[in-house]
Amino acid sequence: MSGRLLLVCRLLVRDLRRRRTETVLLLVAITAATATLTLGLTLNEVADRPYQQTRTATAGPDVIVTPRATGQAALDELASLATAAGVTDHSGPFPIAYLTMTTGGVSAHAVVEGRETTPVSVDRPAVTDGTWVRPGGVVVERAFADALGIRVNDTVDLDGHPLRVVGTAVTAARTTYPYAGWHYPGSILVERGGLVWVDRSDIATLAGGQPLSYTLNLKLADPAASTAYPVSDQLTTWQAIDDLNGRLYSDAQMTLLVGSWLLSGLALAGVAGIVAGRIIGHRRRVGLLKAVGAGPAMIAVVHFAEYLVIGLTAAATGLAGGWFAAPVLIRPSAGLIGSVNAQPPALRTVVAVTVLALTIAVVATLVPVVRVATTSTVHALADAATPPQRRRWRIRLSRRLPTALLIGVRINARRQRRARLVTMNTLITTTALVAVLMVNTQVEHFDLGYTELANPRRERMEQALLVVVLVVCVLALVNAVVSTWTTVLDARQPLAVARTLGATPAQAAVGLAVAQLLPAVPGVVAGIPAGIGLLAFVSRAEVEYPPVPWLLATAFGVLLAIAAFTAIPAMVATRRPVVDALRSAPA
Structure with a gap:
């Protein structure tokens, strides 16, 4: 053993x-x-x-409570929560107004929260640039600022009131841009928007006649116990x-x-x-x-x-x-600090x-x-080629074809399993490329109330898609070259016999390329609907189809790439002397 x-x-x-x-x-x-x-x-x-x-x-x-009520009714609703069982600390209630912020001609929903200039024990937003709030100034959540191109010392407009940007900050008390939870006071319908902080003394002026909402931050003795709180539009857990x-x-x-x-x-x-x-x-x-x-x-x-x-x-x-x-x-989102550390x-x-x-x-x-x-x-021991799987109808069909095409058809007829691998290779490659076309064709309406900005979720998806497509294309091309070379090794003796009978090296090389292109055609044809179906399966939005010329260009591009990358090993193989190939053939 x-x-x-x-x-x-x-x-x-x-x-x-x-x-x-x-x-x-x-x-x-x-x-x-x-x-x-x-x-x-x-x-x-x-x-x-x-x-x-x-x-x-x-x-x-651990828990953030924002009543649907406004004004004094909201304060009364929050009064008892700060001393509820299990609550060890709290901050607020802080006034909130749901306004519109305009900068550089772009307007977007803004959740405006009034804060004191002194730090609190729960939810202390970390300033990443500039300073914390002060009268007449505004601090913008960093991801929101990045999306709008806002920098410290810029001027923004909050419902007709110009304010200078004194800093950018991040917080864990609200979801980062674009899901800060903007909504009309008293409504349960949440819309996209960003978060900003202003001095508490300024928020009533900024809100004008709009009633103020309020939010309360709670710290629990057991942070995991926050999952026991009922999930609603008025209460959010970490x-x-x-x-x-x-x-x-x-x-x-x-x-x-x-x-x-x-x-x-x-x-x-x-x-x-x-x-x-x-x-x-x-x-x-x-x-x-x-x-x-x-x-x-x-x-x-x-x-x-x-x-x-x-x-x-x-x-x-x-x-x-x-x-x-x-x-x-x-x-990571710009609205968070730290990094994606590898573990x-x-x-x-x-x-x-x-x-x-x-x-x-x-x-x-x-x-x-x-x-x-x-x-x-x-x-x-003879190292002879594996006996081919002969089919009379294929022989009758191929014998009237041109020499190069005849060689390609008969190579595929000898090794049907290898031909199916080529079909799989082109099917998957075409599916991936068509899916990319489908993604680029989709028209996304991602607005923040009054303007359309980049969707960070889509940006990350496109980044991942680019990685996948690059790897798919490289691996598919490697597979095409390997498949051709494997065919060369297996068909070296039949090709030598064909050249002995009069086939030129060029015809033999073209025949090897044809042997790869013929099974690639059904893979490309099937890959187009497969790519469309794949995106329709994983997409949550309505699917829009790319123009037909784009699909045809993709199909011909795949076939052209296969032809180019299989021609090289085919030409190298046909330069081998016929005598060397025939030496290993059985007598």
Whole structure:
């Protein structure tokens, strides 16, 4: 037993060292899927850390109460809450007015809160630039200021009253822009807006004839007990604020998770193609192992051990890559302080990523490994091409075609499984590209009452989409080159026979390119409705379709890229002398 284990380990190390390029490609293919899945699963876990840091730095409240009533009725309603059971501290009530802020010709909803110049024990907004409120000045929540391009010493207008911006700040007592909770007094319908603070003595003048609302911040003996409070439009817990802030990343998380599914499919196609090429190069070694007594099970173990090691390495690499990439790719809201600091992935993430990597490695290699394990010893020692699957109707159809097209059709007829991998590759690539077109076509009306500003939620989703599409395109192109090279290895003897019978190297090269383009066409055709359907499935808004010329340009672009990237290995292969290829053919 120890001798067999030693043999497996020695063969494994030898293969990894001798076939470094293929090993790296296998690692890249599986790592692309595992890293994207890691990012998707850890996005929410790391996204809420800046809020926790902000909550600690600003003495954030556990419960925020804002009655629907206004004026004295609201104050009477809040009077008893400050001394309720379980409440250890409080601040407020603070007056609030729901006004309109205008700057640089842009108007937006603004939740205006009146505060004292002296700090309080609960909810002390952290000033990030400038100073805290003073009479005649306004402090703008930092994310709101960034969206409107406001800087310290600018002048803004609050319902006809010009005020100078004296600072920017962040708080944990309200959700960051654009979900600060603007609404008409007494209404339960909340609209988008931002938060600003003014001196308490100024708010009555700014509100004019509008009745003032009030808000009270409570600190509990047990912060976790805030979940026992009834959820309503008048009461907000810190957990609810944390959840709303996290929703800024929900579309990005969905994009990364869907992207990991697409990349898993590409990884399966790529790994299967690479494994097929490696096993073709191992035929003679398989024959030698069988000649000295190794059985099919031993042959399978030798091959599976190599790919399982690569799968585990790719899982570890993907986890590390996603872990380090998260702080770079996940940009916290400007309304929070702190950073997305990298912490070790959760156990469920480690398990999910490892299972994905091993699944890709096993599923992609199962058929080729079983096939080579059951190959006869004589056939393996001869290193002959696997007998083709002949179909008479294909032969009759192809024999009247031009030479290059005939070669391509018959190569695909010999290896239908490999052709299906090409179809899968182009299907997934086209699906991703069409989904991007769909996203760019969507017209989003994201207003703050009187103007349209950038949606931070969409910005994060587009950032995640860009990452996914770049990885998909790179992996798809690698798969196309690998698929062509694998076809070259398997078809080297039939191509040599074709050249002996009169086919030119150029015709052989074009035939190899055609062999990749023919199965790519149905993948591209199916990828267009698949991309449209994918976005319609994950989108929460009404779907708008891109122009037909854009879809056609995408389809032809994918086919053109495949043709270009498969022509290079095809031309290299056809330069090999015919005699060298025929030497390994059986007599």
